Amino acid sequence: MFFTPPLAKLIEEFQKFPGVGPKSAQRMAFYVLNMNYDSVQNLAFAITDAKDKVKNCSKCFHLSSNDPCEICTSDKRDRSKICVVAEARDVIALERTREFKGSYHVLTGLISPLEGKGPEHLSIRELLNRVHDDNVEEVILAINPTIEGDATVLYLNHLLKPLGSKITRIAFGLPVGADLEYADDSTLSKALEGRREV
Amino acid sequence: MPTYTVHAVNVGSFALGETDKVLTMFSAERGIIRAVAKGARKPGSKIAGRADVLNVNKLLLATGKTFEIITQAENLETFPNVRKDLNRLSYCLYYAELTNHFGLGLADESASYFDFLCDSLRAQGKGDIDAGSLCLVFALKFLEWLGYQPELDCCVVCRDVLTEYRIAMFHYESGGIVCERCTAEEQRTKVAEGYSKVRQTSSFVKESMHITPLVWKRLILAASDTVPTGINGNDSPAIVRATEAARRVIQTYIEYRAGKNMKSLELIGKL
Ligand SMILES: [Zn+2]
Ligand SMILES: [Zn+2]
Numbered sequence: 001m002f003f004t005p006p007l008a009k010l011i012e013e014f015q016k017f018p019g020v021g022p023k024s025a026q027r028m029a030f031y032v033l034n035m036n037y038d039s040v041q042n043l044a045f046a047i048t049d050a051k052d053k054v055k056n057c058s059k060c061f062h063l064s065s066n067d068p069c070e071i072c073t074s075d076k077r078d079r080s081k082i083c084v085v086a087e088a089r090d091v092i093a094l095e096r097t098r099e100f101k102g103s104y105h106v107l108t109g110l111i112s113p114l115e116g117k118g119p120e121h122l123s124i125r126e127l128l129n130r131v132h133d134d135n136v137e138e139v140i141l142a143i144n145p146t147i148e149g150d151a152t153v154l155y156l157n158h159l160l161k162p163l164g165s166k167i168t169r170i171a172f173g174l175p176v177g178a179d180l181e182y183a184d185d186s187t188l189s190k191a192l193e194g195r196r197e198v
Numbered sequence: 199m200p201t202y203t204v205h206a207v208n209v210g211s212f213a214l215g216e217t218d219k220v221l222t223m224f225s226a227e228r229g230i231i232r233a234v235a236k237g238a239r240k241p242g243s244k245i246a247g248r249a250d251v252l253n254v255n256k257l258l259l260a261t262g263k264t265f266e267i268i269t270q271a272e273n274l275e276t277f278p279n280v281r282k283d284l285n286r287l288s289y290c291l292y293y294a295e296l297t298n299h300f301g302l303g304l305a306d307e308s309a310s311y312f313d314f315l316c317d318s319l320r321a322q323g324k325g326d327i328d329a330g331s332l333c334l335v336f337a338l339k340f341l342e343w344l345g346y347q348p349e350l351d352c353c354v355v356c357r358d359v360l361t362e363y364r365i366a367m368f369h370y371e372s373g374g375i376v377c378e379r380c381t382a383e384e385q386r387t388k389v390a391e392g393y394s395k396v397r398q399t400s401s402f403v404k405e406s407m408h409i410t411p412l413v414w415k416r417l418i419l420a421a422s423d424t425v426p427t428g429i430n431g432n433d434s435p436a437i438v439r440a441t442e443a444a445r446r447v448i449q450t451y452i453e454y455r456a457g458k459n460m461k462s463l464e465l466i467g468k469l
Contacts, residue, residue: 019216113461114291114462155284184247186253189276
């Protein structure tokens with residue numbers, strides 16, 4: 001199919017988005033062409049503005065347009081508890097629960113031994129400095145129970161233990177409303193392992 | 199669509215599209231297989247827990263165009279103890295990485311190699327024998343599977359029987375130990391030839407590694423036995439160091455054969 005060059009270019013750019021195939025990219029490009037000029041300019045501005053202003057917080061590595069971020073500067077947050085997560089989107093998920101009132105630390109990834117991604121690619125040194133300098137009482141590791149997650153937890157535990165803070169890992173088990181009968185073996189054994197008194 | 203059943207260990211994976219994962223696994227029935235786990239990267243996906251590296255599954259596969267397609271998966275083993283110790287986890291990932299790299303050469307003996315791999319992972323999970331020693335035994339056996347088993351009894355150059363007074367170097371290209379006399383000979387020839395002595399020497403160092411009598415004995419012991427006798431928590435520091443040195447010699451030899459470094463052991467050096 002032939003598209004005039006600027007349109008072809010727009011389709012090509014949309015197609016680079018995750019989950020967007022050629023068909024959706026075409027639909028999005030035609031949608032943009034049908035928008036009024038102001039809306040298109042707003043869209044273009046929003047993209048470059050977000051890219052310019054949203055950075056990693058220098059303290060916790062969460063995404064924010066302020067540095068330090070809103071969570072790090074809030075006086076309602078308990079700085080003696082740090083919840084360690086792999087990605088910024090995990091902070092957003094945990095914030096949705098409104099349960100946690102401590103601070104966060106985003107590792108910006110996980111150790112992946114098979115891909116040769118080592119701890120030096122993550123914000124681990126900064127985490128250790130925070131735990132040491134801020135007299136942190138508890139470090140909560142909210143990290144997925146995958147091979148990469150387990151490797152990262154073991155490595156962090158090794159480095160954090162000597163600093164004397166309590167180290168915990170969030171529990172894994174059955175999703176709320178799930179049926180024991182249909183759970184897979186590793187989920188069930190994790191659930192048993194993380195059991196607690198009622 | 200024709201389907202068939204396999205029993206397989208996951209030895210590697212990569213992302214495909216938005217939510218899928220391609221698993222590389224070593225199966226008892228067909229050796230290395232690559233198969234798509236549809237939706238394995240979707241939150242709450244049932245297959246996700248089974249798609250992790252090192253898991254052993256019984257799978258129903260359908261033949262696909264580029265990759266096979268997983269239509270059913272039943273988890274057989276997950277080695278939870280291995281995932282509680284960074285050293286053991288790294289060694290097990292190393293087993294997976296080696297299997298992934300050399301696995302095509304093991305197709306003829308897939309059923310027995312599959313058992314050997316599962317047994318080796320189980321042994322790391324049991325935790326009664328030191329992780330590095332187990333890895334040394336695994337690596338030597340693995341080389342045997344590939345037909346690269348190193349020559350440890352005779353000098354690879356003069357074929358004389360080695361004794362602890364006559365060993366010098368492990369030579370990677372020749373795949374075995376060069377005696378003291380041959381090593382000295384080789385160095386004399388190089389000096390006599392006279393040209394770019396520095397370059398020659400440095401390349402010789404890269405192609406070989408110095409071996410002490412104790413390291414040689416650890417190699418012999420690990421190669422002679424399926425269960426490493428005498429290698430346990432009570433060893434003297436000298437024995438522990440020699441076992442580790444022996445493991446590194448074999449690791450480097452495997453990397454020499456592979457033509458690349460294995461990534462999974464990098465973490466151990468960082469502890
Ligand atoms: Zn922050
Ligand atoms: Zn010789």
